[in-house]
Amino acid sequence: MWSQLYRAFSRSKVEDPGRVARRVLRLARPYRARLLVAAACMLLLALTTSAYAYVVGPLLRFIYEGGAAPGEFGWFGRRVGAWLAADAGRMALLLSGMVVGLALVKGLAHYGEISLMGAVGQGTMHDVRRALMDRVLSLAPDQLVAEERGDLASRFMVDVAMMEAVVTYGLTALVRDLLQAAALVALALYLDPVLGAIALAILPLTSWLIVAIARRMRRTQRRAQDALGALAARIEETAAGLAVIRHHGAEASQAARFAEANRRARDGQLAAIRIRAFSSPLMELLGAAALAATLWYAQSRVSSGEISPERFVSFFTAVFLLYAPVKSLGAVANFLQAGLAGADRVFRVLDREPAPVREGPDEAPPLRDRLALRGVRFRRGDNVVLDGLDLELRAGERLAVVGRSGAGKTTLAQILVRLLDAEAGEIRWDGEPIERYSGASVRRQIAVVPQEPFLFHDTVRANIALGRPARGTSVEEAARAAGLEPVLARLEGGLDADVGEVGGRLSGGERQRVCIARALYQGGSVLLLDEAVSSLDATAEAEVGEAIERAAQGRTTLVIAHRLSSVRRADRIAVLEGGRIVEQGTFDELVARRGVFAELFAEQLVRGPAAAGDGDAR
Ligand SMILES: Nc1ncnc2c1ncn2[C@@H]1O[C@H](COP(=O)(O)OP(=O)(O)OP(=O)(O)O)[C@@H](O)[C@H]1O
Ligand SMILES: [Mg+2]
Structure with missing residues (x-):
């Protein structure tokens, strides 16, 4: 029993996640040119999203009152305000132009980001599968005896796909969401430092929670992926051993073996889904609490005239938009754990050493003696x-x-x-x-x-x-x-x-x-x-x-x-x-x-x- 317990325990152990992550990212190195362009797209996305927040307040005021708010947008705002004030029709033109323009830039940046990151992710995984196959082909047949073939196949398919998430979502999250969050935080603080500080006080707690949940997720995910591997192994085994199963009337016992693996696969995935299901509303709730606190305090600041209504609308929009990247960082942290668990399973195959056989460079000639x-x-x-x-x-x-x-x-x-x-x-x-x-x-x-x-x-x-x-x-x-x-x-x-x-x-x-x-x-x-x-x-x-x-x-x-x-x-x-x-x-x-x-x-x-x-x- 102890050995079983020990096995169950050690199987769930994932190697140092930082090391695994760095190793995964190293695999993406050949694609760094595309990564750079994708990062530029993400920066553009972050800026355009913040720009939306920045202009939404003044725009609302334009709609209700017409003319630029004095002091908004500085010199540019005054000039544009004067130009707009001259003719009411110009307002509509500018508004629609801005909305379409921003959407266009955002759309292009989005397209660039998704397609480039896709190329990086899929390219990396293609390389990983090749490396995996090269490694398998270098092993002595004896060395694979202990391996379940279905589980091996599952590493090529499921775990590699999970790994792709580390590259695609991981890097996207790190660059896009962090940039986005940083730009919005900067904007919120710029618009009103005091309100900004209140709204952002929640961030450390959020980050801590993200990390704590992710840690739990890693163990759960590792078990879930082992279970999927075992399931694939049972399928492969049934197909290969169908003759034996049918000849010896082992259908029921094989079905039971499969049912057990099937149940484990379901429960493993369910455990991961529950963590995911729990973490997203939690982030939402924290965001709502921060928003509520801000609103509550903002009301007095707006009525005392310390902050203009349009500024507040911009501020509110920025804080509101901020929770999307933060939430996505939370979700990504979970994806990353799945990817790291997959990467760990993949690396275990990649790190298998071929049986040591001494050999030299020469070509053996036909045997003569x-x-x-x-x-x-x-x-x-x-x-x-x-x-x-x-x-x-x-x-x-x-x-x-x-x-x-x-x-x-x-x-x-x-x-x-x-x-x-x-x-x-x-x-x-x-x-x-x-x-x-x-x-x-x-x-x-x-x-x-x-x-x-x-x-x-x-x-x-x-x-x-x-x-x-x-x-x-x-x-x-x-x-x-x-x-x-x-x-x-x-x-x-x-x-x-x-x-x-x-x-x-x-x-x-x-x-x-x-x-x-x-x-x-x-x-x-x-x-x-x-x-x-x-x-x-x-x-x-x-x-x-x-x-x-x-x-x-x-x-x-x-x-x-x-x-x-x-x-x-x-x-x-x-x-x-x-x-x-x-x-x-x-x-x-x-x-x-x-x-x-x-x-x-x-x-x-x-x-x-x-x-x-x-x-x-x-
Ligand atoms: N992959 C393996 N891992 C561990 N032990 C093995 C492995 N393959 C074979 N053995 C063991 O090594 C010993 C020799 O096996 P081997 O296959 O060479 O026997 P053999 O003489 O070819 O037998 P047979 O006539 O049945 O084919 C056996 O005791 C066997 O149990
Ligand atoms: Mg033999």
Whole structure:
């Protein structure tokens, strides 16, 4: 229970908001030219709004009495007043001209601000999504295992959109609303310092409240966004696992899992909405109180003649207009918290370090002699998976590695293709330390057929080529060599048929053959097959086996073998147990030895290949 409590507590923790905010703003740096122009628009908006307040009092007087109030607007006012006094029609002209002129300037400034800030916000988020994707693409597949895919997607969509609010609303608020407020405060104080001071006395309290509410909002929002991520994860999981759910009658339990996430998402958002709903009327109430106090005191000042009525109207308008930016600052403070919570979730992905793999700048050449592993050690947490493993793959041979499920065969493959790195021991590629070569170039040399076939929602052709240029083998040749021809003959469109989401329109064996074709198309001097048999029936297994057979012909092949056929045809078999290779030899030698292999082999004969170490555990 304590650990759960602790998790609940630490999950709601958001990093230092100032640091997160600065980091978000740094992302907007490439757009600073547009930001500057937008800021100029905001300044214009602030000035035109204040101008409205400034002229509204005298204008009212013009309407009621005609002529300029002596002393209003200084020299300009006197001149205009004299000009207006000469003809009553001029008044209407000036009034309408001013109103339209101000509206025009305001409108232009507004348009500029919104569209420019939109460009800044959307541009920044576009860059963030790209950086997120680059980061995800740099991770080893193992590193994402703990992540829920739906939650990851939700970070790209929901949290990035929230972050945009920090850039767009955050910056707009800081510049426009603060400028606006400052201009109106200055105007109010200029028009009547005493009244101004009364009206503004409320501002410190308001600011304090804004900050206090925002702090609360941050925690609430973080939980709300985690909940949305969890909801997305459940959706993704349901779509991906629909077969399992339907087969095993797990509809009710999955619906319950979803209902729980759904409820949390609703409650999380509701909590945030309540804070928002509460903060806006609170600001309104404070504003009303300030306005009331001002009115109350103003009445005596107006009647004693200390302030002229038109001045008071202007003043009143300024104070009235002031509460819009202050209220908006309050609302923005809440938006900002949502954005910062989102940014925090995004940065957690951006800050994931790829698994450290030592690599150099050189391009790995085709394997000519041998790939040798000596004393390779690898741990996952406390679990020592490989413990001083020695193994040699000679060019041109077919080596099978067998071992029980969980022995570390797939892990060994990941280390060979440099997606994981051994913590001790050495791997030599034709005598050269493999760290000399770039991981990507090693992966170009070692074509992998993974244990779990994965297809993209695209055509068969695209799934084989994966956007890579042909290196000797065409897509058609690769498909033929992988035994896909009968499959393609059935599919409408052949190679250009769509395989459906995760290849759902193909059978398990067909998917595996596409993966084999993908490896053949890649070329490379080593073929690494991590066999999966669990999903195949006898016919499909035979077909896939044949495909593998053809693919392995005349190549250096490392088969992580589960099938008796691949084991029998291997030149050499290595048995992985307890993190080491415990036996090596030909099939007959190993059977004669009556060791671990003989045992595994006997188990397989009795129970089928799965017992010898398959089980797509993940
Ligand atoms: N991403 C991971 N995080 C933590 N532990 C893992 C991860 N992947 C595998 N393991 C553990 O590492 C060990 C070796 O796993 P590995 O996948 O290499 O086994 P395997 O020999 O390929 O088994 P199988 O024949 O079932 O495919 C297992 O104990 C497994 O539970
Ligand atoms: Mg495996």
